[in-house]
Amino acid sequence: MNRTDGSVPKRVWAKIDVREQDECWPWKGSKRREGHGQLWVAGTTVAATRLLWVSIHGPVPRDRVVMHKCDNPPCMNPKHLQLGTNHDNVLDAQRKGRLKGRARRKLKAETRREIGRLRASGLTQREVAEQFGVNPRTVAVWTKRYRESSGQE
Secondary structure, three states, X not given: OOOOOOHHHHHHHHOEOOOOOOOXXXXXXXXXXXXXXXXXXXXXXXXXXXXXXXXXXXXXXXXXXXXXXXOOOOEOOXXXXXXXXXXXXXXXXXXXXXXXXXXXXOOOHHHHHHXXXXXXXXXXXXXXXXXXXXXXXXXXXXXXXXXXXXXXX
C-alpha cells in the first residue's frame, strides 16, 4: 500500500506507547533486528525515528541520521532523539560498547571514507578497527577501496 499522504504521521504516532515526559516511549510496531522501529511507506521500509523527526522538525539533512540519546533502540520519545552524522552514531555506539561481539551493519559511505583517511594518516589497521568497532579485515577492504578511489595506488 502506497501511503505518501498526511496519514504517515498518524500511523507513526499510533504505534508509540507514550508515557511520562522523560521516560522512553516504546515503539509498538515492526522492528529491525537490532530493535529500531520501522514502518512501510511508499513501497519501502523507513526508520520510525526518521519519520517521527520529519513530522516534528521537518526533513533530516542528507548527511545526518537520527540518534538515540537514551541508547534504547525502540524509544520514540522526541526528547531522546538528536541528529548527528553516521560517524557520530558509530562512535557513540562504540563508546557505549554496543558494537562489541555482534554483527556489524553495512558501513555508510562517510564512515568508509573516514576509515580510509585514518589509515592514510598513519594509524594501524587494528587501531582504526578498534575505533570503529569493526574487524581489522573490514578496515583493510575499505582502505584499499579508498586508495583506489582517490588515485593513491
